Amino acid sequence: MHALILAAGMGKRLGEYTKNQTKCMVRVNGVTLIERALDALVNIDISKIILVVGYEGEKLREFIGDNYKGIKVKYVFNDVYNKTNNIYSLGLASEYLAEDDTILLESDLIFEEGILHKVIQDPNPNIAVVAPFESWMDGTVTVLNEENDIVSFVPKKGFKWNNCKDYYKTVNIYKFSKEFSKNCYIPFLKAYIQALGNNEYYEQVLRVMTYIDNLNLKAFKLTNEKWYEIDDVQDLDIAEVLFADFENELKMYQKRFGGYWRFPKLKDFCYLVNPYFPNEKMLDEFKSNFDVLLSEYPSGLNTQNLLASKMFGCRVQQILVGNGAAELIRGVFKAFKGTVGVTFPTFNEYPESAGYDRVKKFIPKNDDFSYTVDELKEFSKDVDALLLINPDNPSGHFMTKEEVLDLLVYLKAENKYLIYDESFVDFAGEDAMFTLINSELLESNKNLIVIKSISKSYGVPGARLGVLANGDIDLIAKIRSELSIWNINSFGEYFLQIIGKYQDRYAKACVKISEERDRFYEELSKICFLRVIPTKANYFLCEVTDRFTSGELTRLLLNKYSIFIKDCTGKIAFENKQYVRIAVRDFEDNNFIISKLKEIENN
Template identity: 50%
Template structure:
């Protein structure tokens, strides 16, 4: 068996990375695509590797000459690479296709060795490697029958999103038998090329062959093996994460993305915090039904969006401002704070990160689970005077919760001492007493130094909309924040969500009841796992402590690498001797069960 690599393309979408190099010389985690591929092919004991070069061909040839490749390498030059597509490159190598069985691959694919082995070790002699279609994939897809026959090749221009569940993506790795090349592929290639020219793709020939009564070529389905096609810098960034040399590096790179995990469809995210039971399907259908209008129309300005937020939260428009996520509002309000500001750690770091360290006063509860009462807070900040206090309730990551009586005790003290109280209740809807909240018109009017922040992303399950609100009876502050915001600080989808949200209040109440049942169930399951302590919570996550010397980083790494489950390592948030903590989000039952079983296997 031999291999043919198509490497003539210019890789224009990688911009400056391919100005002086071929696409396959681009490095992922310090190793070029071509070096990685040649190393994997070298271990197969092939008779030769044929490489079709073109753009910067001599530079690629010279580079490969520096690599320790034992398999003989043969080069074919596509001199008109800038005027042709890969059908012409493959046609240049057709004489080799006729001589022996062939592995055919494109040079911009990165894959783990298991991908190649899946193709080589399959006893069937002519195969197209495919993977279940995911949202990040682009290009040709196929439809298969139950016997792995390819019943249709679907090029990008004929792709139908309504049929995406039936699609498999071609990985651009193939195994052709000599007989298939002689009797089917090469004759059809020559005819296709003669009829339609050289500016076509070799997969179009396979599309024609697939409609024959006996198409011969079948699909080899992948089952979770890693691969990625690199067309642009975003692809390169994702591939760098997927194929990081060390597992620790992979975990670090993935965590540093702070979202965008739809590009990692097999990843189960127990790190970031959203409502697993809201929004309901009907609300999503309503958004989708208005997609065209929302995509092509400008959103309203701040005045209108403040009216919508005021309607949803039953406050006056002069008392509320809408943000592009709560993070935008946190940044703005923290820049307005004078004097010293009090924080309770461990906490959501967005607040202290937006405030000068030299004016920050930090209270760290000395209880084992970092719990605290209103009296604890009052006592500490009476001894360490402040002009502003930030409270998150339930707190993140501990889940500590102050009930209504404790809330009012703290609010009354802040009012008496003329302390601005920034109260973040982004997780309060998850609590067992969801009606006892600070975001009410009565409290805003009575306590002008009260500032309430609420992230709509977390409790309403719509983080992609980037919505948050800040409310206060201090109308001067609210007016100033509105002036500081850009004229269109939220998009039309977010505005429309606020417009229709009130219709789904009953669904929201039902979703929260279902969530609380799931939280109670998951608490019981987690408490059964050995070597782990589960702390009580009123939020949509648990903080757990690992016991008996277990390291949080090790657990996060093993879950991610072996189970594709992402948890939050709290090492950076909680520095308490050698104690080790994780934060675990609460998702739906099926996903929670999978996580629990995986965690049990690692910790037992």
């Protein structure tokens, strides 16, 4: 068996990366694509490697040479690479297909070496490697029957999103027997080129063969194996994350700050969201209005504030809508110029927005990072405002409504502000949840600034919504001056418009997550190397007590199981301490992480 690699293309979509070199010379984490492919091929039983080159082909030949780690390398030159597609390149090398069994692959792929081992070991002589369709994929897809025969190849023009659950994307790795190539594929390949020209793709030949012949080509379905096709700079960026080494993988995920839907196999236990809302009916309503929402301008800030006042039952003059809570937090500290007391550990957006020169730190002297109203009163004496996140992030410490109101009365008498973040209070439980967004309360306590992240509590982080409420019209005006008139998109606006119909379902979802949290706590507490701190939020702060540092555990879960948790290393108050934060997801996902933690425990 030998290998045939198609590497003639120009890779224009990669811009500067392919200005003076072919696509397979692009480096992913310091290693070229072609070296990765050749190293994988060297470790399987092949006799030689055939490279079809074109654009900057001499540079590639000079880089690889005629022998790669003991395997002979032959070159086929496509001199009209800028006028043809890969069907022509394969046609030029067709004699090699007829010469021996062949592993055929494209040079813009990055993949786990184990894929080739599995393909070689598979008893079927003719194989197309495919993967379940995911949103990032582009190009030809296949439809399979129950025996994993390829029933049809579906080109871009025939692709239908309604059928995407039935599609399998071609990975562009094939195993062809000599007999299949000689008696079936090559004759069709030559006839197709003669009829339709050189500017086509070799997969189209397989598509035609499914119509008029028994293709005898089995699909080899990937499951959790890593692979990626690199066509542009975004593909390259994602591939560098997927194929990062053990030490750097975590850093590369962390610096993305979200967008993890690009990595469908990743289980995100780091970022916080409501797994039980929105419900299916609400999502269907969004889908039915998708075209209008995408193609029309949103309303300005006045309308957004009106919708928020309706949602929370306060006066429109008392509330602002932000592009997530983060925008409003920054607006607060641009409008408010005094010092602020912050209990650490905390959500870093607050001290970073205020500036650490304005922040006075309070670090509770206990392992759970809990505190009392009296401690906060004493701490607040030397500041102009006190921040209270309730439940706190990341500790999960919770204060009752009576305790918070007691603190508010004290701070009002002392002429100090209470900046109160209630982003997670809806998860406190049916008998504990409450809100301070109340017209009368805001009117009588103008020192109260309430911030709430709708993205987190309502499970719509992609809509980027948050609200700020305050009874001081002048302060609201100052904060509003920091916001754009169109800071909310149409999807966020529509959420505010229709949420009233779904508030009952939302309340049930919050109760459901609080119940699942309590169950999850019992299971998580059984892991011998974790000390789990009780919480009223949808996350747990856990001390890593044995066997690992917090960073080691976080990297292990990510590298081995594609589970992403929050490593709290580097946060103020965690110096020389080992803490992680684990989000509460739904029943199935929570059981998944528990099972993997138990595997680690038992090993």
